[in-house]
Amino acid sequence: MRVSTRVEYGLMAITDIALHSENGGSVSTTEVAERQKISQKYLEQILPLLRQAGLIKAQKGLRGGYRLSRPANKIVIADVLNALDDSILAEMEIPEEEEDGALRGCINECLWGKINKKLSDYAKSVTLGEFLAECREKNTVEWDLYVI
């Protein structure tokens, strides 16, 4: 499953913010852009999506930046995906009424309904906190450098 860079960058950004605000400080777009090698200007359009969804808080001005609105283990991946893209976890349209022989409704309900449920259940079951922990485990060496 291939997703847009908007989603990719958004996930990278909130993960980066979660990591680097653990000490209580804020994380600026400049920092995120540099660490993650993302266009800062493009990031400036993506982060407000996460803020509008209530996942991160912004602080303007010098020493400002972003931090999580709530603990990382209270944010599930589905929250992040829905903030960044309205189609990934969306259902396929099921026609109200269908003529005999028409298969659209059946396919969208039976097939895509199940696929979407698997996807959605997983995205709702994994928290950002769990994801961070998993990534830490995978890259113990490097991560120890800047994780508290």
Next chain:
Amino acid sequence: MRVSTRVEYGLMAITDIALHSENGGSVSTTEVAERQKISQKYLEQILPLLRQAGLIKAQKGLRGGYRLSRPANKIVIADVLNALDDSILAEMEIPEEEEDGALRGCINECLWGKINKKLSDYAKSVTLGEFLAECREKNTVEWDLYVI
């Protein structure tokens, strides 16, 4: 998860063909287009994708049309999706090397890798035949009208 009409129509078409060629005959684009209410001209661009993937066979000329290349229970949904779209079951790119602090690789491997595996495993596990049976069960009344 929302997909393109190309994928939606392609799934409808191969399902329709599977159903209506059970007696040994062929199914023309005209028939599929009428039954499924799809633009015939657009269908004519989609069905060759399924043929090139070896899932259906074409017969030109009068009384021609399409039929399955092999039994419906030997075709898995993943085959159909891959024939119609190269991104649905594709993996996200994982960078060769990454600087410290970069998260792209971790996210694409840990997160999208797992999501893709769930998706892919399911699509490989369900055959077109099973899907047909399931749809039949769900719509017993209408389906009995034209299923052998």
Next chain:
DNA sequence: TAAATACCTATTGACATAGTAGGTAAATAA
């Protein structure tokens, strides 16, 4: 007061989607 920050809007080039349109080749039925 100056600098740094978030934030907003407009613009752009590239690409994909969802068709429409017209024509060609092959197979069949008459």
Next chain:
DNA sequence: TTATTTACCTACTATGTCAATAGGTATTTA
């Protein structure tokens, strides 16, 4: 043989989304 039906191929178009780039505004802090 001939007309018709079919698959198939190519080109075109309108629309929308993506992935930025660019410039400017408001706010906060040092």
